[in-house]
Amino acid sequence: SAILVMPTSCKKWLEEKPTSYYAADTFFKDANEAKMAVLGIYESMSNNNTYGFYMSLVFDIDSDIAQMDGTGLSNDPRVAAHYAMTPVHIYVAACWQLLYKGIDRANLVIERIPEMDLYKNGTDAQKKDLARLLAEAKFLRGQYYFDLIRLFGDVPMKLKPTAATDDLQLPRTDRELVYDQVFKDMNEAIPDLPWASQKPVDERISKGAAKGMLARAALYRAGYSLRANELMERPAKYKDYYAITLKETKEVMESGEHVLNSSYEQIFRNHCKLILEPKESMYEVALYNLDGGLANSGVIGTWNAPVAADKNPYGRANSFYKTTALFQKSYATGDLRRDVAVGTYQLDVNAAKIEFTGTNDSKWAPGKWRRDWQNTGPKDLNNTDINWTLLRYSDILLMRAEAENEINEGPNSDAYLAVNMVRRRGFGKPLTTVNAAVDLPAGLNKDTFLAKLQTERAYELCFEGTRKSDLIRWNILGPSLRAAQAALKVYRAAYPYVAGTNFVDNKHELYPIPQGERDLNPKLSQNPKY
């Protein structure tokens, strides 16, 4: 056969010119394109696999104050919540995948923005814009790694966007090193982020929120976590991290950017009505779907709300996230937060409230995102557009109180003031007026103050996604679950609650590394006892 020579003209003809995608090489031309890429990082949170459902709701139960409905292990959420999680459970694989997807997108933005011409040579306004976008990418990378540490312990750390030639079989990095990176990213981000008052009202991170999230990361780092040696341990220099929490919360408080909404109830009515209120609800995950579909939506307000019958005007709520009767009953008289936090009723088909009485008190559910506070005529029966709130100002105050208590080996006046403001608001009292009936008693020592804070966090922040993690960092998850179970069985022998029995110490403080991921990466070890 003759040797066939391809004409060079056809090489051009054979070039691919995608029309429905953007070419990555020529992207990042301006701030708008950089913004699109940054929003792509945020997108990982806006999903049922992360904060729309699994991470916000399922991964926060069972705790001493809340649990999954139904004591059997007859579906995935029950298996996950009732401490029967296995390495093949889909929820761990799903959120692992999305968090790392967000991290890879952040890595790309962190690499590309500094290479943009406008980043160095643009106008001041352009430079500022790009600096903010770069800061958001760094913050989000830090946030996602913090989430991974919280759920899985030591995790592989990758700080460059993935290329085809990369070695992807990375071992786990010690969580202390990952925390160092989290702090570094957040600290680099904070200066370039605008305060809430300097930016439009939307879900993008503000300086105050970033400082608050750093304060939280530091608080967790200062606390206990399950290590590869199968022990719950905290770092030797844990007080350094309380100091970070103290510094950041103090600066947020002094900024004047954030205040407590005088009405505890209004906070959640705003959530339900999709109204952003960054003064109190400092940082939210944006959840919204135009046509009620699953994408970018969540089940906040149906899965964790009082039962609402099908076809009632407010829309159905399949209520699976339950509180316990004893938690509801433990609120002090006059604490207005009780009836906001807990719905003791169900909505019938006409949206009439029917109280759950007698042994049906086990069906009491979180009331913060109740159907009857939402807009009528929901788009979907499960998916709502209610944002998941990651950080409220009252958490800043409680973190401040906790950090002051730890650093000073006991509560000082700042600690008292911070927690009392939260309590006074909870009881509907003026924030800055001393109120002996409401305020914590004077003279508490470090341990008794901490114990008060531990319950105060429950009353203030219950069902908002931090209870189980708080109990873990205080190293009291197992004892709390067993105590809750014992108390509930005393309350009523048939009270459905199994977490105390199912929980295995020094195992269930972490989720298992997803087996599918371990299959692909033999360098990943498994967490203890899975």
Add this chain to the structure above:
Amino acid sequence: QNTTTKGVVSDAGGEPLMGVSVSIKGIGKGRSTGVDGSYTISTSNPDAILVFSYIGYKTTEEPVNGRTTINVKLATDTKTMNEVVVIGYGTVKRKELTGAISSVKGEELSKVPVQNVASALAGRIAGVQVTAADGTPGSNPSITIRGGGSITQSNEPLYVIDGIPQTNGLGFLDPMDVESMDVLKDASATAIYGARGANGVILVTTKQPKAGKLALSYDMYFGAKDITKTLPVLNPYQYTLLQYEKSLGNATEEAKFLSNYGAFADLQSLYGDKSGVNWQNELFGGTSNSQYHKFGVGGGSKETRFNFFYSHNNDEGIMLNSGSKKNVAKLNVTHNAGKKLRVTGIVNYSDQNTFGVGTRKGNTRFNQLQNVFQFRPTFGLKGTDADLIGMEEDPYLQDDSGNTLQNPIINALSQQRSSANKILNLNAAVDYELFKNITYRGLVGLRTSGTKTKIFNDSRSVNAKRSGGPNGSIAQSDRNDWNYSNTLTYSNVFNQVHKLDVLVGQEQLYSKSENFSASSNRFPDQSLGLDDLSQGVLPGIPTSFSEDEKMFSLFSRANYTYKGRYIFSASLRADGSSKFGSDNKYGYFPSGAFAWRVIEEDFMKKIPVISDLKLRLSVGVAGNNRIPNYLSQALFQSGYYPLNNENVISVGSRTLPNPDLKWEKTRTQNLGLDIGFFNQRIQLTVDAYDNRTTDLLLNADVPNLSGYSTMLINVGATSNRGIEFTLNTVNLKDAGGFSWNTTFNMGFNYNKVISLTSGNQFMYGAASWGGLQEKDYIIRVGGAVGKMFGYKSNGLYQVNEFDYNPTTKVYTLKAGIPFDANNVPKPGFLKLVDQTGDGKINSDDRVVIGNANPNFIGGMNNTFSYKGIDLSVFLNWSYGNDVYNANKLNMSQTNLDYKNAFAYVANRWMSIDAAGQRVTDPVALAALNEGKTIPLYNGAGTGLRLYDQMIEDGSFLRISNVSLGYTLPKAWLSKVKVSGARIYVTGYNLHTFTKYSGYDPEVSTANSTGLTPGVDFGAYPRTRSFVAGVNVSF
């Protein structure tokens, strides 16, 4: 002195045959007959012998003996050495073939009453495996030739229909319109198709117009189908017992059980005699019809002739509210302008509308077939079982609205699913004899196709109930292709012993797809549904997408034959494809082959018993570019992040780009032997091959910490080695009017992975049918693709393996017994084998537990004829392959609420005694469960893991097709002006001998990656059908 001989060649009935090759024996200098069957040939040798050969007819020789007129009638023959075989860009006589090419006649295929001709090909050709995922009406079966070398890319061959290459299967053809199919199996035959040839090539020749007076024809069949079996599930008594056992100890559940089903003591009397609702019978249990009608007309003059047909095929699905309708219309016109120029045009239009909710949609929770299996068999106390059948919603499920189950009948009726596919092919060919030995052929193909997919979930559907109202969508995808090729063929004979054919050509193709979809939700009124999407209160977000691909190719081939004994051929193709990285746009694909017609040697004359003997040897390289577009490029895809309740567009990386992406190449070596005995009454073809595929386009799973889950890479190598036998025998030849022919084929293929990603010794595959998170297939270097990977089981944990504490009533596993942390052992729990011996059951204990590859596959067709009666019996088989019964695995979760289970679960380890009391005492518990092998209701764990009991032997022998026909005597017919008539009855898929417990062992529903064949999840049950038909021509 030259003698010029003229004449007319006709068939046995006197119809002139066009295109018959007329040549002089030993020289091969040939002519073709014209439209009217006429030929003219001249020879200087008065002893010359003329050879008349034509596809489908017996070759006839006539000595010239000085005659100037020789009229010949050719007898039909389906098996001769001289039949013409279609090869890439040309034809060749079978005896001059150097490659491995198998052919099948349309006549055989048309005996099988199916909509897609690919289904009829199953078992017909050695080394060709036809796999339908299941029995869904209107589905496209996939074809694999010689095992398939690609690991994760398509192993589908290239289809060339009347010279036009296509990649979208054979669905648009009318099976009755196929004249012949030629399957090119080795690279010496496929390399001419270069980058698209590695998976083999199937050349289809449709029926060509014949000259003659206008002839009408009508073909029809009508038939009925039913399913071959239903799978036994728990009957009402067994079901209620299971629900009772689960409820025990949970006050809420106990109360629910009592009110729904009654007291334990009454279960036997209430349900013992009830057969309950068999939902499979309700859904699939009836009979459905299939019918086919084809009207044809054809004829024409010497210059211009045509044929036209229209056919309609209506295949009702066996499942309620499902089926497939197909229409095909085709016009084929041929015009001869003088002796040198011929123009052919073909217009083929087809539309196919498949509808029905099917059985495969949805993952584990929403899968339609699981819903059928799992819906409860009895209504219990609150109504009759007949009520349950008619009830739109099971009131029991209203309490637990998280449940996804729904009355299967309502499911089938409330969800509109249809896909309407229209394809228009316009092909034109020009043949022009430029010079005496040089012919030009130009071929142009235009194809426009569109698929409209409609989904509507009415208010009764589970989707509408879970989302808040009726909703629907319409998606339209359009594709336009053009393709043209130019070839020049030079053909000559030198010194009467050297025959040379040379082909050079060029081809180019372009394909553009555009997709669009719109949806709407919450229709307040659903009577107009999809016909007025504007009624939805909540419009969805419309989507659109477009892409294109391009190829440019040059190719050449040379064949040289010396004295008809030694045949050499070589080809080379250069392909440029848009899909690859800029440095790898072009691929070069060479081949070479040699054949020795031993039979022509003098020494063979001493062995008269051997009537044909040929050895073939070939080697060549072909490629595979069946990958999605744009994978070499770094691209961003849009999404959104909703800021303050508005969609704000975001972007993120689409795939992990691989700029070095290049051609997957398969080098094949083939050694073939054709041998015939007793004047070709026995013909045997044996081919041995060794295919090695390198630079595999591997859609590798990558650790998700990369931000991605898969990446397409070129890496590694696989080999497929095998041997194929085809045996044709004429057992009885017109013995008292009785004839009996047998065609037998068998293929053995051994697949082996030679290397994987650099340094890796293995990789995993995931069938991803929805239930498993662990990977369930493994690919090891040195092993085959298709190895199922999971746990071995060793019965159940026994009572004596525990220490029992009578006070707490807790069983604690004794030391030394392997502990399963993810399914904490109790007596009666599934016991997996601790392969690593570390005392723990975990993912490290997985091993290979099954192999989807058969040891061999084959088929046998027997045809009998006696006078006007013909009978054909076709069997096919597969031996040694395993099926991964994912239905069974999914259904093994007997801990789940409400759901019914397969019948074998009745024989499980029980935790309750005859009085309905929980048994905790070790002695009683052991006695109650002696010899049990099925785990306790909650004993298989909460996270599904694949273990050996879910792998079954998928070997089978199928009585695929039995057809009995009678051709009415012409004498009768002529009185009613009918020129031919045949009536027949056919039974299709009559019986399958197999040990497999599912619907059908020929199944593969979760193999989109190519790594995971042999999974049975949600497969649509296959039917057995009987049809009766008529073929009439006027």
